Amino acid sequence: MTNQSDTFKKVISHAKEYGFVFQSSEIYDGLSAVYDYAQNGVELKRNIREYWWKAMVQMNDNIVGLDAAIFMHPTTWKASGHVDAFNDPLIDNKDSKKRYRADVLIEDYCAKIELKIEKEIKKAEKRFGENFDKNEFINTNGRVLAYQDKITAILSRMGRSLENEDLADVKALIQELEISDPLTGSKNWTDVKQFNLMFGTKLGANAESAMDLYLRPETAQGIFVNFLNVQKTGRMKIPFGIAQTGKAFRNEIVARQFIFRMREFEQMELQFFIKPGTQAKWYEHWKEARMKWHISLGMGTDNYRFHDHDKLAHYADAAADIEFKFPFGFKELEGIHSRTDFDLSQHQTYSGKKLQYFDHEENKNYTPYVLETSIGLDRMFLAVFSNALTEETLDNHTTRTVLKLPAVLAPIKAAILPLVKKDGLPEVAKTIFNDLKWDFNVVYDEKDAVGRRYRRQDAVGTPFCITVDHDTLEDKCVTIRNRDSMEQQRVKIDDIKAIIENKVAMKHWLKEL
Ligand code: GAP
Numbered sequence: 001m002t003n004q005s006d007t008f009k010k011v012i013s014h015a016k017e018y019g020f021v022f023q024s025s026e027i028y029d030g031l032s033a034v035y036d037y038a039q040n041g042v043e044l045k046r047n048i049r050e051y052w053w054k055a056m057v058q059m060n061d062n063i064v065g066l067d068a069a070i071f072m073h074p075t076t077w078k079a080s081g082h083v084d085a086f087n088d089p090l091i092d093n094k095d096s097k098k099r100y101r102a103d104v105l106i107e108d109y110c111a112k113i114e115l116k117i118e119k120e121i122k123k124a125e126k127r128f129g130e131n132f133d134k135n136e137f138i139n140t141n142g143r144v145l146a147y148q149d150k151i152t153a154i155l156s157r158m159g160r161s162l163e164n165e166d167l168a169d170v171k172a173l174i175q176e177l178e179i180s181d182p183l184t185g186s187k188n189w190t191d192v193k194q195f196n197l198m199f200g201t202k203l204g205a206n207a208e209s210a211m212d213l214y215l216r217p218e219t220a221q222g223i224f225v226n227f228l229n230v231q232k233t234g235r236m237k238i239p240f241g242i243a244q245t246g247k248a249f250r251n252e253i254v255a256r257q258f259i260f261r262m263r264e265f266e267q268m269e270l271q272f273f274i275k276p277g278t279q280a281k282w283y284e285h286w287k288e289a290r291m292k293w294h295i296s297l298g299m300g301t302d303n304y305r306f307h308d309h310d311k312l313a314h315y316a317d318a319a320a321d322i323e324f325k326f327p328f329g330f331k332e333l334e335g336i337h338s339r340t341d342f343d344l345s346q347h348q349t350y351s352g353k354k355l356q357y358f359d360h361e362e363n364k365n366y367t368p369y370v371l372e373t374s375i376g377l378d379r380m381f382l383a384v385f386s387n388a389l390t391e392e393t394l395d396n397h398t399t400r401t402v403l404k405l406p407a408v409l410a411p412i413k414a415a416i417l418p419l420v421k422k423d424g425l426p427e428v429a430k431t432i433f434n435d436l437k438w439d440f441n442v443v444y445d446e447k448d449a450v451g452r453r454y455r456r457q458d459a460v461g462t463p464f465c466i467t468v469d470h471d472t473l474e475d476k477c478v479t480i481r482n483r484d485s486m487e488q489q490r491v492k493i494d495d496i497k498a499i500i501e502n503k504v505a506m507k508h509w510l511k512e513l
Contacts, residue, residue: 008327011386012258014401018460020044020385021259033252033263040460041381043411043441045266048380049245051408052268054506055293055513056243063241063270064234068222070247076221077198077214079350080343085314086217087194089162089170090253095186101254102170102192105179106158110151111329117147159311167192197250199263215249220372222246223271224343227368228355231273238357238368239282241272245377257328259378266377273368275359276341282371283318283338289513290334290373291322296512297406299387305330315342324383333383334375341367384409388461403461404484408509413440414464414500415457421446429468432478432493440500458483464500 015021020041023030037045057065077083089102120143125132138144154177161169170192180187198217204210216222223242230242245268252261259265274282287306294304302325309319316337324333344355344367356365388405407413416433418425426446433444443462445453450467457465465481472478472493480499481488491499502508 004328008258008386011327011382011389014389014403014459015041015258015385018403033256033261035259035262035378040411044384044405044409044461045377045381047409047411048384049266049268049377051297051506051509052293052375052377052380053243053245054510056241056268056270059510059513060241062236062239063243063272064230064236066223066226066230066242066244067246068219068226068244070216070249071203071213072216072221072225074211074213075350076225076347077217079346080221080224081314081346082198082214082217083196086198087196088253089167089192090195091171091174091192092190093181093184093186094188094190096181096184098181098183099253100181102167102174103158103162104254105174105182106154106170106177108182109177109179110154113147113151114329117144120144120147156310159309162311167194195253197252199249199251216247217250218248218374219244219246219267219269220271220374221343223269224347224355224370227271227273227344228353231357236273238359239272239274239278241270243268243270245269257326259382260326260328260331262378265379267374268377268380269372269374271339272371272373273357274371275362276366276369279317279338279340279369279371283336286371286373287320287322287336290336290375292513294322294324294333296509297384297409299384299406303387304333307332313337315339326383327386333379334373337372337374339370339372341369343370344368400455400458402458402483405461405463406509407463407504408506410461410463410504411441412443412457412460412462413504414442414466414496415453415462416442416444417450417453417465417467418446419450419467419469423470424473425468425470428472429466432466432468432496436497436500439497440504454481463503466496 018040019038022036022038024034024036025031053065057063090099091102091105092099120141121134121137124137124141154173157173158170161173168191171189174189178187199215201213201215202210203213223244226242230236245266247264248267249264252263254261272282272286291304295301305323307321307323309321312319317340318338320336321332322334322336323330348355348367355367357368358365384405388403390402390404392400392402394400414436416429416436418429429446430444433442436442445456447453454465461483463483467479467481469479476493477490478493478496479488480491480496
C-alpha cells in the first residue's frame, strides 16, 4: 500500500511541478475535486481528445460529431431517470463525521483481498521460477480460489441489495465485514442513504419565474435529444453513431484520487444507434474496438482488463468496464453499455415527439437500440500520465525522471537547443524552430547547460531534443536525441521534419487500429 501511495504522490507532485495539473483556485486554498490543466496538461489533454475524435469520427464514415449545450431542458433529466435514480449510496461515520460511498467502502475491502491474491502469485512466481504458469496457479490454488470466491460473494450481494434498494442490507454487509472508517478506524456507522449527484442551478433573472436547471451529469443525453435532427439532416442510415466530447458535472460524495474522480470533468462518448436485436453483436464489436484503441497507445496489454457488471444501471441490458491499472490498482477507465431503447423511448414519452427511424430495408418504423462507449478524458489523462512517469538509474548511478508518454500524445514534440548562446548557434536553432512550428508544437530553449535542458524535456515527455552545435554551421547537420533510449544521432537539418513526423503523426498510430 505504501508503495502504491508513494507512486501516486509522485504522480500528483510531478503534474504540478511541471505544469500539467493545478488545484483549482489554489490561491484560495483550492476547491475540492476541481482541477485546472496548465500549459503542458492542456496540450496532453487536447491530444488525447483528438486521438479519440479521429479514431471515432474521422475513421468511421457512419459516425458524426456533435457539440450540444451543457444546459438542457429540465425534463431531459426526468426522462433519462437521473432525477429519480442518479444516486450514490452514502454512509456517515458518527465519530469522525466523515461521509463515504457505501459501495466504495465495500469495493475497497475487495481490492485489499485482490492485493492478497497478487501477493500469493508473486510468492509462487518466486518459488516455481521459470516453470510458473500463472493461469494454472490462479485456477487451482486453494487460497487464491477462496479469496476469489469471497470477492464474488461480496460483490454480488452488494449488487443485489443496491438493485433492490435494500440499503439496510448494504449497511449489514459493511458491519459483517467489519469495515471501519479508513481515516480513524471507527465502526460507528449511520444507516445508508441515497444521495442525488446532480448539481442544480437556476435560469432567469427573478426568483418567481426562474427555471430550475441541472448541470448535465453526462454528455449522452445531448446526443439522444438530437438523434432525429442528426439522422434526418445527415441522412444517416442505421447502424450509425453520434460522438461528443464535453464537460459533465457530478456532486461526488467521495471526491479523491486527484483527477480520477472530479466534480467537473470531461467525457468522450459515442452513442451508436442500431437495429433492435443486434445489440449483442455490437456490444462485442465496441468492446473489442475500444480495447484496441487503448492498446494502440502502447501502454502495455497487462495494464487493461474487462470487468463485466453484476449491477446494471437503470438503462442497460449489458455493461462492462475497461479497467486500467492506476497507481492505486485496477479501476474503471471506460464503460461500454448496451442501453437498449431506454433513452429514446423515454424522451419520446416525455416530449410527445416521435423519435423513430424508418428502415427502408425492413419497410417499418422502430425505435433504435443504442450501444454506448463512454470514457472520462481526465481519467484517461491520469492513466497516460501515471503510466508514463518513470524514474531510471543511469550507468553513472545518477537518476533521471522521464515521462515516457506515447509520442503521439506528448505536449511538445521537439525542443530545439543551441549548444551555446553565441557564435551564431541561436540563430540557426531559431531558424529550425520557426520552420518546425508550422507542423508541430515545438519549443526553443537556450538556458542552462545542455544536460539540464535534456532533463527538463525528459520530465515533460518531449520525444526529441535537437541540438545545434558548431559543426552544424559547416555540415548542416544536428544531433537528435531520443527521449527513451537517450541515443543521439547526427542527421541532416532537411531530414528533421520527416523523422519527427514518422514518430508522432496521428495517422501512423491510427493505422495500428
Ligand atoms: N453516459 C454514461 C456514463 O456517464 P459513467 O460510467 O457514469 O457512464 C463514464 O461514466 C465514464 O466517465 C467513466 O468510465 C469515467 O471514465 C468517467 N467519469 C465518471 N465520473 C467521473 C468523475 N467524477 N470524474 C472523472 N471521470 C468520471
